[in-house]
Amino acid sequence: MKRYIIYLGCMIPMRFPSVEKSARLVFADLGAEIVDLDGYTCCPDPVLTRLAEDEFSLALSARNLALAEKLDNDLLVLCNGCFETLVEAEEMLRDQATRARINAMLAKDGLEYTGKVRIRALIDVLTEDFRPGEIAQKLTKIMPVKVACHTGCHMLRSPQHPKDRIKILEDLTVATGFEVAAYGRELDCCGFPASIADEAMAMKLLITPKLDAVKRSGAEAITTGCPTCLYQLESNQVAMKKLGSDIDLPVFHILELMALSFGHSPETMGLELHRSPAKAFATARWGVSQ
Amino acid sequence: MKDNNQKLLIFDASRCTACHYCEMACSYFHFKVIDIGMANLRVLVNPDTGQRDVAHCLHCDNAFCLEACPTGAIYRDEATRIVRINPMKCIGCKSCVAACPVGVPWFHAAEGAAKKCDLCDGDPQCAKYCSPAAIRVIDRNDYRKEFQIIGGGSRE
Amino acid sequence: MNEPAFMNQMPAEANVVSASMPSANRLFLELGNPAGIAAAMGFFTEVQKARLMTITCFETPAFFEMLHHLDDSGIVVTLRTILWKPANAFPSVAAINPAAELIEHEIMELYGIIFEGNPRPENMILTDEWAKLTPLRGKVSQLDARMDGNIATIIEHGSTTAPSKRVMKVRSGMGMPEGPPLCPLKCPGKEIIFTIAEDSGTVSRHPNLKKEAGK
Numbered sequence: 001m002k003r004y005i006i007y008l009g010c011m012i013p014m015r016f017p018s019v020e021k022s023a024r025l026v027f028a029d030l031g032a033e034i035v036d037l038d039g040y041t042c043c044p045d046p047v048l049t050r051l052a053e054d055e056f057s058l059a060l061s062a063r064n065l066a067l068a069e070k071l072d073n074d075l076l077v078l079c080n081g082c083f084e085t086l087v088e089a090e091e092m093l094r095d096q097a098t099r100a101r102i103n104a105m106l107a108k109d110g111l112e113y114t115g116k117v118r119i120r121a122l123i124d125v126l127t128e129d130f131r132p133g134e135i136a137q138k139l140t141k142i143m144p145v146k147v148a149c150h151t152g153c154h155m156l157r158s159p160q161h162p163k164d165r166i167k168i169l170e171d172l173t174v175a176t177g178f179e180v181a182a183y184g185r186e187l188d189c190c191g192f193p194a195s196i197a198d199e200a201m202a203m204k205l206l207i208t209p210k211l212d213a214v215k216r217s218g219a220e221a222i223t224t225g226c227p228t229c230l231y232q233l234e235s236n237q238v239a240m241k242k243l244g245s246d247i248d249l250p251v252f253h254i255l256e257l258m259a260l261s262f263g264h265s266p267e268t269m270g271l272e273l274h275r276s277p278a279k280a281f282a283t284a285r286w287g288v289s290q
Numbered sequence: 291m292k293d294n295n296q297k298l299l300i301f302d303a304s305r306c307t308a309c310h311y312c313e314m315a316c317s318y319f320h321f322k323v324i325d326i327g328m329a330n331l332r333v334l335v336n337p338d339t340g341q342r343d344v345a346h347c348l349h350c351d352n353a354f355c356l357e358a359c360p361t362g363a364i365y366r367d368e369a370t371r372i373v374r375i376n377p378m379k380c381i382g383c384k385s386c387v388a389a390c391p392v393g394v395p396w397f398h399a400a401e402g403a404a405k406k407c408d409l410c411d412g413d414p415q416c417a418k419y420c421s422p423a424a425i426r427v428i429d430r431n432d433y434r435k436e437f438q439i440i441g442g443g444s445r446e
Numbered sequence: 447m448n449e450p451a452f453m454n455q456m457p458a459e460a461n462v463v464s465a466s467m468p469s470a471n472r473l474f475l476e477l478g479n480p481a482g483i484a485a486a487m488g489f490f491t492e493v494q495k496a497r498l499m500t501i502t503c504f505e506t507p508a509f510f511e512m513l514h515h516l517d518d519s520g521i522v523v524t525l526r527t528i529l530w531k532p533a534n535a536f537p538s539v540a541a542i543n544p545a546a547e548l549i550e551h552e553i554m555e556l557y558g559i560i561f562e563g564n565p566r567p568e569n570m571i572l573t574d575e576w577a578k579l580t581p582l583r584g585k586v587s588q589l590d591a592r593m594d595g596n597i598a599t600i601i602e603h604g605s606t607t608a609p610s611k612r613v614m615k616v617r618s619g620m621g622m623p624e625g626p627p628l629c630p631l632k633c634p635g636k637e638i639i640f641t642i643a644e645d646s647g648t649v650s651r652h653p654n655l656k657k658e659a660g661k
Contacts, residue, residue, distance in 0.1 A: 014609050014610070017613060017616055036523065042600050044600055056646040063642070170460060176427070189308055189309035196314070269620070270619070272615060
């Protein structure tokens with residue numbers, strides 16, 4: 001039986017518990033066991049906290065990895081940001097001097113990082129560890145929805161070319177029974193970092209063109225693998241509506257779409273916490289009960 | 291005086307997501323603020339076509355900014371071949387701003403001095419924080435080869 | 447350039463983290479934190495009999511650079527200390543070297559930095575209507591102000607996002623636990639994260655953390 005240590009991060013349990021719920025449902029359906037990482041903390045975020053306090057950031061990342069090492073399984077990371085932070089921390093901790101310095105801090109907590117744990121992103125686990133057939137045979141409610149995929153920047157931290165990384169999410173969406181809408185701006189950032197620096201610029205140069213392209217492609221929904229992109233794509237649609245935009249597309253995490261297609265009821269998934277019409281859309285398409 | 295092991299930045303537009311993290315990391319490293327207007331490199335995005343480019347310093351062998359500087363404030367660090375600005379000598383004439391064909395130097399009004407890329411003293415933050423590795427640090431030796439791979443579209 | 451022999455006698459409390467000597471008569475010493483300035487100044491004044499030339503203050507968005515320039519028998523020694531903005535207080539050296547008193551006053555009034563231990567805390571240079579203003583001080587960096595809160599949240603909740611009541615309600619409605627396995631809520635304890643923050647030097651750069659997220 002496949003067994004994964006699950007790393008949820010902050011955004012998923014605190015903002016989108018629907019994604020956490022879906023993850024538990026989907027992996028249970030696929031016959032994989034999920035082990036919770038007790039006592040983990042924020043990863044912390046891959047850019048801002050690291051820019052300001054790199055040593056503190058690295059120590060917290062190492063602490064999370066050290067906790068995961070004790071459980072001796074692959075670490076399944078549900079959030080793009082956490083994935084990049086942990087992967088980069090792993091790279092930095094290959095340096096023996098750095099590792100010794102960080103381990104001295106962790107020793108007070110009775111932990112030690114040795115570099116054993118394998119960090120894996122959600123989309124990699126779903127495509128590498130499960131055959132397309134395994135997912136296909138669980139699909140009980142296939143809805144021919146046209147979906148636009150957004151992979152997210154932090155998922156691209158990989159030796160693979162970004163275009164190939166984007167393909168992984170698209171293939172996964174197809175394997176889950178959806179039609180992928182090609183909108184030409186798959187690589188574009190959701191605009192979350194840029195809006196920290198300059199909101200108006202991010203809106204004008206990144207978000208509006210991206211969502212316009214999605215709309216033009218005829219997509220009925222957007223899917224992403226990253227909770228921060230999910231948050232950004234939703235809250236920006238709200239902001240754009242105030243400026244007179246008519247774009248109102250539901251945004252889903254890929255796990256939510258999988259849970260829906262596996263036949264779970266949209267009523268009991270906590271979709272009401274989305275700021276886009278995700279719940280209304282899911283109820284209209286997948287129905288109230290099974 | 292060419293140094294083929296000189297470290298340089300290289301940009302690959304096909305990997306760039308236009309997230310602007312490079313500019314944020316740059317401005318935070320140099321000025322401790324997140325302000326993309328204060329970065330030593332610029333991400334240029336065309337909202338209509340989605341084309342993007344990054345204007346970054348190449349630390350040219352015959353640097354236009356260095357030649358244009360009337361006071362000798364711009365100099366080349368011989369050990370690393372990095373072209374730097376000494377703010378104490380800079381008189382704020384903006385000759386370098388006009389001279390650079392890429393448009394890297396910019397005028398910092400509050401300090402009254404021009405600013406440009408200094409490769410973060412050997413650990414460029416833009417490359418460090420670029421998730422898709424669109425900006426990378428490579429040797430000058432490999433530059434022509436890598437540039438042909440990027441420009442020649444060997445992928446397509 | 448070889449460092450002068452007196453470098454070996456520098457007291458450990460001064461916490462000199464780096465030294466550079468670009469020419470035979472110029473020495474830069476960087477102190478690890480403001481607390482070391484008393485020991486460093488004491489050494490140069492009492493042992494080396496150096497003369498305090500001046501103190502200068504340079505502002506960057508996140509911190510002040512405090513530069514004590516001394517003349518040690520022909521070598522100009524500059525003690526460079528970083529004062530992170532949230533701290534806003536620097537130890538006075540007026541008790542060690544009285545010449546510092548007026549210079550510290552100038553910095554105090556123009557930048558609004560408090561010199562702890564300066565014998566006369568009232569304004570001496572600015573007129574009454576300027577008393578509350580700090581004419582040379584720029585704005586606090588937006589990130590640094592926010593970073594304080596951000597790191598405090600990480601220490602407090604183990605996460606960058608504080609939990610909201612609405613989300614908790616939805617979670618319990620779905621039968622999902624509030625405590626474990628929602629791990630940042632069952633945060634291992636502020637003490638552990640705070641200790642990491644202390645060990646990594648984060649607390650010294652964000653002194654407000656002590657109040658907000660203290661043990």
